[in-house]
Amino acid sequence: MSPAVAGWRGVAAALLAVAMQPEEIRAQEADFDKSIEPILAEFCYDCHADGADKGDFVMDAFPNLDERLKDREHWLKVWENMRSALMPPAKKPQPDDAQRRALLAFIERKVFGLDPKNPDPGRVTIRRLNREEYRNTIKDLFAVDFDVDEAFPPDDTGYGFDTIGDVLSISPLLMEKYLEAAADVVEKAVSVEGPKIPTQWIAVEQFKDPESEKASLKWVPFEKARTLKAKPWIDHDGEYQVRVEFAIRGSDEASSHSANLSLHLDGQKLTERMLGWDNAKVLVLQTNAKLTRGKDHEISFSIEPGEPPQPGEKELAVRVDKITAYGPLDGSVKEYPREFQHIFPDG
Numbered sequence: 406m407s408p409a410v411a412g413w414r415g416v417a418a419a420l421l422a423v424a425m426q427p428e429e430i431r432a433q434e435a436d437f438d439k440s441i442e443p444i445l446a447e448f449c450y451d452c453h454a455d456g457a458d459k460g461d462f463v464m465d466a467f468p469n470l471d472e473r474l475k476d477r478e479h480w481l482k483v484w485e486n487m488r489s490a491l492m493p494p495a496k497k498p499q500p501d502d503a504q505r506r507a508l509l510a511f512i513e514r515k516v517f518g519l520d521p522k523n524p525d526p527g528r529v530t531i532r533r534l535n536r537e538e539y540r541n542t543i544k545d546l547f548a549v550d551f552d553v554d555e556a557f558p559p560d561d562t563g564y565g566f567d568t569i570g571d572v573l574s575i576s577p578l579l580m581e582k583y584l585e586a587a588a589d590v591v592e593k594a595v596s597v598e599g600p601k602i603p604t605q606w607i608a609v610e611q612f613k614d615p616e617s618e619k620a621s622l623k624w625v626p627f628e629k630a631r632t633l634k635a636k637p638w639i640d641h642d643g644e645y646q647v648r649v650e651f652a653i654r655g656s657d658e659a660s661s662h663s664a665n666l667s668l669h670l671d672g673q674k675l676t677e678r679m680l681g682w683d684n685a686k687v688l689v690l691q692t693n694a695k696l697t698r699g700k701d702h703e704i705s706f707s708i709e710p711g712e713p714p715q716p717g718e719k720e721l722a723v724r725v726d727k728i729t730a731y732g733p734l735d736g737s738v739k740e741y742p743r744e745f746q747h748i749f750p751d752g
Contacts, residue, residue: 433515434470441511444504448493449483480516484509530570535560538568539586547594548747554686556586593744600739603640607728611635612706622725624654625708627664627680634705639696643733647675647704649690650727653683656719663711666723670694671703679711680723687726696730 445464451457454465462482467473474480486492487508493499500508513519534542536553543551557579563569575583612633614620622633639645649668660682667677668690676692696702706725714720741749 437470437511440507444500444508448498448500448504451497452493474516477516480512484512484517531575532570533573533575535567535573543590547590548744549590549593551586551590551593553586556589557582593742594748596741596745600741602732602734602736603738603740604742605640605645605730605732607635607637607704607730609725609728611637612704612725622706624722624724625706626655626720626722627662627708628710628713628720630707630709632705632707634703636700636703638700639698639702639730641733641738642697643735643737644693644695645730645732646734647692647694648727648729648731649706649725650687651690651723651725652686652688653680653721654724655721656682657684658682658719660714660718660721661712662714662718662721664721664723665709665711666690667707667709668692669703669705669707670696672705680708680721681711682721693734696732 445454449464452459453462464479464483467476483492487500487505490499490505536557536559539557540551540553543549560567561572561574563572567573609622612622612635614631614633617631620631620633625631625633647668651666655662663679663681665677666680668675675694676690678688678690708723740746
């Protein structure tokens with residue numbers, strides 16, 4: 406195609422567009438004159454046109470409809486007053502519901518550009534799980550109790566909540582943390598080394614104090630001597646490594662308050678540890694013990710008060726979070742981890 410022909414085609418297209426534009430404008434003006442102008446003339450122009458400008462608001466100061474529709478602030482005032490029924494004034498004749506809806510719909514469609522049949526939802530926030538939601542999801546899917554407090558930074562909050570999508574952004578650093586967490590979860594959930602010596606979890610909740618129904622290993626104050634006992638089920642005969650994970654709670658500031666925590670098996674002391682203020686997230690009490698299958702053994706925790714807190718210091722308590730029995734240590738029994746069994750129940 407020669408440049409001359411291409412040029413003429415471009416001119417022709419432009420002329421066609423110009424020729425079509427007046428048709429659209431005339432159609433819009435006809436629609437306005439038929440549907441909207443009568444409503445404005447009947448209920449608005451007495452106070453806001455033909456020389457009247459109550460409230461410094463004039464509705465007939467535009468050269469044409471196109472310029473009139475471009476003034477969004479002008480029509481916003483009309484829309485607000487009609488929608489709230491502030492205009493016309495209460496003593497003046499009022500449009501019926503159909504007329505009011507027609508005027509509002511015209512403004513929304515022609516001035517604001519709103520289409521009720523195709524609403525704009527606005528910007529869609531890409532949501533992510535907060536730390537607690539992530540932890541619960543991983544636990545449900547893979548049976549892995551993932552430490553999100555250690556793996557991820559604290560979540561931002563909006564209006565006091567950490568579930569607001571707009572504040573739960575994903576930075577490059579957080580994305581790296583997610584990738585590391587995914588690798589860690591897969592490593593724990595899918596055993597690539599075959600079956601291992603099993604770890605049995607002993608429920609903290611089953612330990613009770615015969616003298617107090619409310620006593621719990623979840624909160625054992627230093628101030629009073631107490632023993633909490635349980636007869637947990639043991640899966641196999643053999644020697645086990647018993648591990649207790651706990652933390653000191655009660656004060657964020659150093660305290661001289663102390664106590665002695667001891668672990669017993671069938672009344673015999675296995676190990677003990679002197680407790681004092683410590684802000685570590687996890688403290689460990691660990692020992693080996695010979696156990697037999699069933700509920701024949703009584704395991705107990707005893708706490709004996711030590712130094713009392715000084716004036717102004719807060720009282721401390723121990724909170725036991727996890728008790729596990731790893732064994733039999735001789736390797737006579739090996740199993741896939743429970744996380745693996747959760748995903749592959751048939752092995």
